[in-house]
Amino acid sequence: MADRSTTTSVGHSIARLEGRDKVTGRTDYIYNLRLPSMLHAKACRSPISHGRIRAIDTGAALAMPGVRHVVTGEDVKAVLPEPYYGPAFHDQPILALDKVRHFGEPVAVVLADDPHIAESAAQIIEVDYQELPGVYDEIEALRGQVIVHEELKPAGTFADLKHLAGRRDTNLALDYHLRHGDTDRAFAQAEHVFDHIFSTQQTMHAAFEPIVALADMRDGRLTIYSSTQSPSFVRFEIARLLGWPESHVRVKTAHLGGGFGAKVYVKAEALAMALSLIARRPVRVALTMEEQFYTITKHANTVRIRSAVDKDGRITGRKCEVWWNGGAYADIGPRVAQKSGFSAAGPYDIENVDIDSFALYTNRPPAGALRGFGIPQLVWAYESHTDIIAGELGIDPLAFRKRNILRNGRPQAVGSIVEDAEFEAVLDDVARRMNWRGPFDKGSGTLLRGRGIAIGFKASISPTTSSAIVSVQADGSCIVYCSTVDMGQGSDTAMAQIAAEVLNIALDSIKIVHPDTDVTPYDMSTLGSRSTFHMGHAVRLAAQDARGKLDAMASAAGLPEGANTPLADLFVKTFGMRAGTIVGAANYMPEYAPPNYETGQTPKVTPFWMIGAAGAEVEVDTQTGQFRITRLVNVCDAGKAINPAVVETQISGAAVMQLGFTMTENMIIEDGQLTNPSLADYKIPGFFDLPDAMENGFIEAEQHNGPFGAKGVGESGTFGVSPAIANAIADAVGVRITRLPITAEAVFRALRAKAGNPLGDA
């Protein structure tokens, strides 16, 4: 397909279309948008994690000069009787009602013309709380001594959540079960059995353009300007809250200053809508970096993983139990538990697999999607576990993985046959780049060196639809209308490349219209590495549709087939002058079969598989536990890359982000309060956190059902990083870290414990 000798746009490393705007500071982020007569909103947020609201005194705030409105949850309820939103559960109030369920939950909002006045007034709102005990750990949440929601309210959009409607006295927001083969028999017959528990911490996206939404309600119509990744869903959900036809709500986006999953589904839009409804003026809800910590995060989780292994080092059975810490509101967490949960046994060919995956409410800030949708938390467990097994059996970690790896044509535990998944080639490429079979300097004295590898995989989210419109102008240029959001991943450029290729026109003749639900057609969302595949197909098909009409035009004009008449001339020949427009349109939805509720089995779980592997070399100081990553290799299966340079930066950027989640990032809750909602105390990677050497690459193998052979790659670079580093540390100094983040303290404590001289609690 994308054979670079025959394509002009697809498959080439073309610089991003928006490059000039980005280097001159002129990119149109929504955070920079100001509307005439706009009010600024600033929230008063809960200082406790769980409690009843006894009273809210807004008097002093309202009396402050310049304050226009002070709005509480009850005020919202007066205009929107059911002010609860969420993609999986209608559980999140626009402003807290009766109860607060997490630290930093918005309780009241001040509206003022001047943001400083709004902020000052928000600080003098008095809220009287009756504090309740909180639950912060996912395992404790399962025991149900503290209940976060009195009654569960599934949204009804997901069939497998319906049975939870009305359920009381539980924190369980979804239980997913996979049964494949006869796992009990495999364990009974096993030569070796391994049983480990791993856990990860709560982290967050820290997109540099903070979450922002402006709502402008007038004359029974609403326009929302939002830094959203999901314009179509925002329109749907906001219309539902208002009880309006969707056509009365318009959602517009621009370039996003990062998303990483923070900006999917509804975030600030519902609040902005309610405030504009009350104030009858445009309202801007612009979060600060601190407020993003209270808004959406990445799940902490705990995984218990057990393996049955035969005498030849074949894994014959695996049992996984996964508990996801979803925080106070479900957001898309139940989908994380299921859509990622099914892969918890890893990319291995295992005949007998049991998986139980549980989404749980706690009193932490809500958790949702973050670059990998739960996969990195699972790879952490199964690739650490797999490494321990290899070590205890005395088999080389690479050889052990290759002995058990899933191969094309074989069923994954979910019951779907694996296709176009280059597991082994990706592993081999990491090994080649690491010179795995060559000699390795293990260090000496108090500086010891080690290396490790890890591989993970993910299914694309299904079933989802993308739609696109391509219009060809009489001058021969083309406009692409699609609701894919370019948040830095380079989708504008990729879509332009696809349209240019199909229409056989120059890339600079293509314009991309940014999402505007009045203008651009439906798209499920920009998430889960789905856009290149799904929207890529929609744009390709829409361009083909236009191409067909242009060919018919040429034929009607009496032009011989293959005459290659310039498009502008073709329009003149047809319309007698430079006039007319040709429009192509397409919807794309890949095949999918929903899983059986009892067994989790489905013959078609995903249109394509994402694969990412990493190799790490580390140097550990045994006297302090300090360690350096001297080398990090990341390799992904990219299908056929639409834009190789952009693919490589996606892999690299994903790995750097995952380094933060591995080494430093950790949302710390003490006494119910988040102690570090600031980049000062929550450390994201900077220049000095990079490995000494970093190498990124990808395997190009045709995805047979992909657009030009391509598949998604935005998340794959996160998969292997954390366990590769832990495996390298284990190789260097013989200690196993089972909880993220891997700090020097954690390594030092493990070293002291191994030496029989454990440190006391800090």
Place this chain on the structure above:
Amino acid sequence: MTGRRRTIQFTLNGQPVAAEIGVHQNLTELLQDRFGLFGARESCGQGLCGCCTVLVDGQAITGCLRLAVLVDGSDVRTIEGLSDGETLSPEQEAFIESGAFQCGYCTPGFILMTRKLLDENPDPSDDDIKHYLSGNLCRCGAYPEILNAVKLAGRKRAALT
């Protein structure tokens, strides 16, 4: 909060300008609200990310931590002043050619720091670059590409002189 206001005069990207501003407002707000310049942008609000980097009297500062009134009489340079809008500066060209950004939110800050670094040290080592740019963060993790861009910008500047 009904704080005092002051009129200040300063040089903005080479042009003399004046503005009335509240004494509590910061330089980022001054640039955005009075001059419509959004290249220095708010993100962490605590001087930690570098997205609001501005050059004041030749020094790189974070606009979110600098009170606007303090630039009275100063020479202020922003990303918008780095090129004439037609021809890009060598630093800007290098960032494009190296693919040294993804979402682009932090990019103006990195480019201004690159300009400063190369003014002081035309041929920096990798370590010099990392050290000089360590006050700027990129959540997309484009650091390897940024490193390449700084080196390319250095070569481009050397070729011009």
